[in-house]
Amino acid sequence: MVSIDEVARLAGVSTATVSRALSGRGYVSEASRERVRTAAQQLGYVVSSRASSLASGRTKNIGVIVPFLDRWFFSTVLSGVSSALMRRGYDITLYNITADEDVRRSVFETALRRQRVDAVIAVAIELDAHETDLLVALGLPVIAIGGPNPGLDTLTVDDFAVARLATEHLLGLGHTAIAHIGANPEFDMDFHIPTNRRLGFESALADAGVIPDPAYLEPADFTVDGGYRAAKQLLGRPGPRPTAVFAASDEMAIGAVLAARDLGFRVPEDLSVIGIDGHELGEFFRLTTVDQFPLAQGERAADAVLAKLETNAEPHSEEQAALPFELIVRGTTARLRDS
Numbered sequence: 608m609v610s611i612d613e614v615a616r617l618a619g620v621s622t623a624t625v626s627r628a629l630s631g632r633g634y635v636s637e638a639s640r641e642r643v644r645t646a647a648q649q650l651g652y653v654v655s656s657r658a659s660s661l662a663s664g665r666t667k668n669i670g671v672i673v674p675f676l677d678r679w680f681f682s683t684v685l686s687g688v689s690s691a692l693m694r695r696g697y698d699i700t701l702y703n704i705t706a707d708e709d710v711r712r713s714v715f716e717t718a719l720r721r722q723r724v725d726a727v728i729a730v731a732i733e734l735d736a737h738e739t740d741l742l743v744a745l746g747l748p749v750i751a752i753g754g755p756n757p758g759l760d761t762l763t764v765d766d767f768a769v770a771r772l773a774t775e776h777l778l779g780l781g782h783t784a785i786a787h788i789g790a791n792p793e794f795d796m797d798f799h800i801p802t803n804r805r806l807g808f809e810s811a812l813a814d815a816g817v818i819p820d821p822a823y824l825e826p827a828d829f830t831v832d833g834g835y836r837a838a839k840q841l842l843g844r845p846g847p848r849p850t851a852v853f854a855a856s857d858e859m860a861i862g863a864v865l866a867a868r869d870l871g872f873r874v875p876e877d878l879s880v881i882g883i884d885g886h887e888l889g890e891f892f893r894l895t896t897v898d899q900f901p902l903a904q905g906e907r908a909a910d911a912v913l914a915k916l917e918t919n920a921e922p923h924s925e926e927q928a929a930l931p932f933e934l935i936v937r938g939t940t941a942r943l944r945d946s
Contacts (some may be wrong), residue, residue, distance in 0.1 A: 609650045609651055609652040610652075611625050611626065611652070613650055613652070614643065614646045614647050614650055614652045617646040617649065617650060618639070618642040618643045618645070618646035618647075619642065620639055620642065620643060624639055624643065625643050625647075628640045628643035628644070629643060629644075629647065666723055666724060666725050667696060667697050667698060667725065668697065668698045668699070668700055668723060668724050668725060669688075669692055669697050669698070669699055669700070669724055669725060669726050669727070669728060669909070669912060670699075670700045670702060670719060670723075670724035670726070670727045670728070671685065671688055671699050671700070671701055671702065671727075671728045671729075671730065672702045672704060672714065672727065672728070672729045672730065672732055673685060673701065673702070673703055673704065673730045673731075673732070674703075674704045674730070674731060674732050675703075676701075676703055678829070679858060679884075679886060679887075680731075680856075680884060680901050681730060681731065683887075683901040683902050683905070684730050684731075684752060684901045684902070684904050684905040684908075685701075685730065685905060686902060686905060687901065687902040687903060687904060687905020687906040687907075687908075687909070688728055688730075688905035688906070688908055688909045689905070690905075690906065691905065691906040691909035691910055691913075692909045692913070695909075695913055697725075697913070700723060700724055702714045702718060702719070704732060715737075715738045715741045715742070716741065719741070719742070719745060720741075720745065724747070725747065725748075725916055726747050726748040726749065726750075726912045726913075726915065726916055727742060727745070727747060727748075727749045727750075727912075728749075728750050728751075728752070728908050728909065728912055729742075729749065729750075729751045729752065729753075729756075729759075730752045730753070730905075730908075731752055731753040731800075732751075732753065733753070733756070734751070734756060734759075739756070739757075739758045739759060740758075742759065743758060743759075748760075748912050748915035748916055749912075750762065750908045750911045750912045750915075752904055752905075752908050752930075754927065755927060760911070760915075760926045760927075760928075761926070761927050761928070762904065762907060762908055762911070762928050762930050763927060763928070763929060763930060764899050764904075764929075764930045764932055765929065765932075766800050766803040766804050766807065767803045767804070767806055767807040767810070768807065768932075769804065769807065769883055769897050769899065769932050770803070770804040770805070770806070770807025770808045770811070770853070770855070770883070771807040771808075771810055771811045772897050772932070772934055773808075773853050773881045773882075773883060773896075773897045773934070774807065774808045774811035774812065774853055775811050775815075776881060776895070776934055776936070776940065777851045777853060777879060777881060777940065778811060778812075778815045778817070780851075780879065780940060780941065780942045780943055781942055781943035782850050782851035782879060782943050783815070783817045783850075784820070784823070784847065784848075784849045784850045784851070785808075785812070785817075785823065785849060785850070785851045785852070785853060786820075786823035786824070786825065786841045786849035786851070786852045786853070787805060787808050787819075787823065787824050787825070787852070787853050787854075787855070788825050788826075788827050788834055788837045788838065788841075788852060788853070788854040788855060788859045788860075788863060789801050789804065789805050789824065789825070789826055789827070789855050790826055790827065790828065790829060790855060791826045791827070791828055800855075801829075801855055804855045804883065805824075805855070808853055822844065822846070823841065823849050825837040825838075825840050825841050827854075827859050827862075829855070829856045829858060829859060830858055830859070830862070831858045831859070831861050831862040831865070832862060833858075833859055833862060834854055834856075834858060834859030834860060834861065834862025834863045834866070835862035835863070835865055835866045836862070836866075837859065837862070837863070838852060838862060838863035838866035838867060839866045839869075839870065842866065842867060842870050842872065842878070843870065849878070850877075850878065850879065850943055851878065851879040851880070851881075851940070851943075852878065852879070852880045852881070853881050853882075854880065854881070854882045854883075855882075855883060856882055856883055856884055857882035857883060857884040857885070857886035857888075857889055857894060857896050858882075858884075858886060859882065860880050860881065860882025860883075860894055860896070860939075861882070861886070861888060861889075861892050861894060863880050864880050864892055864894070864939060867880070874939050875938065875939050875940050875941035876941065876944070879895075879939065879940040879941055879943075880894070880895070880939045880940065881894075881895045881896060881897070881939065881940055882894055882895075882896045882897075883896060883897045883899065884896060884897075884898070884899060884901065885897075885898030885899055885900055885901065885935070889935070889937070890937070892939070893937040893938030893939060894937055894938075894939050895934075895935065895936050895937045895938070895939045895940040896934075896935050896937075897932055897933070897934055897935070898932060898933050898934075898935050899930065899931075899932045900930070900931060900932070900933075904930055907930070911928075
C-alpha cells in the first residue's frame with residue numbers, strides 16, 4: 608500500500624503539505640497542490656477516511672433525511688445533494704423516514720447521535736419541536752429544505768406564490784373555468800404543501816373575481832396515475848367542463864394531459880394544463896410548468912452545509928432563504944378560444 612511519505616517524496620514536499628493538499632484544510636500554494644495531486648495519482652494513493660477522520664475529528668460524511676425514496680422530486684433533490692457532496696469528497700448516510708413512528712423516533716433519538724456524520728440535511732420534512740431540539744443538540748450544521756422550520760437554517764419555496772403564478776398564467780390566457788388537481792388528505796402532511804398550493808390557486812382566482820367551482824377541485828396522490836384518474840373525473844362529468852387544469856405537481860399534470868387525449872380532447876386547443884416542479888419529462892410532453900429547480904435545491908443545500916463546516920460558522924443561525932422558481936411556458940397551455 609502506498610504511504611503518504613512516498614507521495615511527499617515524489618512531490619518534493621512535506622507530509623503535512625500532502626495532508627493539507629488532499630484534505631482541503633489549511634493553506635497550500637496552487638503549485639504545491641498540483642504536484643501533490645499528480646504524485647498521488649501516479650502512485651495510486653488514496654486518503655484513508657479513517658486516518659483523515661482521526662486527524663481532523665471529521666467523518667467527511669453528511670447525513671441526509673428524506674421522507675420518500677421512490678418519488679421523483681425527492682430522488683432529484685437527493686441527486687443534487689449527492690453530486691455536490693461527492694465533488695467535495697464527502698460521503699452520504701441516508702436516513703429514510705417512513706410512516707413507522709418507531710423508525711422515525713430511532714433516526715432522531717439514536718442513529719443521528721452516533722456521531723457518524725459532520726452535518727445533516729433534511730429534505731421536505733416537517734420536524735416537531737422535540738425532533739428539532741434533538742438536531743440542534745447535536746451541535747452540527749443542519750440545513751432544512753422546505754419549511755418554514757423555526758430553529759433551523761432553511762431553504763424554502765413559497766408554495767402559495769408558486770401556485771398563484773401558475774393560476775395567473777391560465778387567467779392571463781383568458782381561462783376562468785379552471786380546475787385544480789390537488790392532494791388527498793393523507794398526502795397533505797409535511798408543511799401542508801398541497802393546501803398552500805390550493806390556497807394560492809384560490810387567491811389568484813379571487814383577485815380575478817372568479818368564484819372557484821367545487822366541482823372543479825379533484826384530489827389525487829401526486830403521481831401520473833393519480834392525475835390521470837382525477838382528470839378523467841373532471842372531464843367526464845356531465846355539465847360544463849373546465850377549459851384549463853392546474854395540477855399541484857408535474858406528474859399529475861402529465862397524467863391530466865394523457866387523460867385528456869384519451870377522452871378525445873386536444874391539448875392545448877380544448878384544454879390547457881399546467882403543473883409545478885420542473886420534471887425531467889416536462890420537455891418531452893411540452894408541459895407548461897412552474898419550475899422549482901429540485902436538482903439545484905439539493906446542490907444549494909449541500910453547498911450551504913459545507914460552507915458552515917469549512918468556515919466553522921455557527922451551526923444554527925435560523926436563517927430562512929427563499930429558493931427560486933420560474934414559469935416555463937411550453938405547449939400545453941394556450942389562449943382560450945374566442946376569448
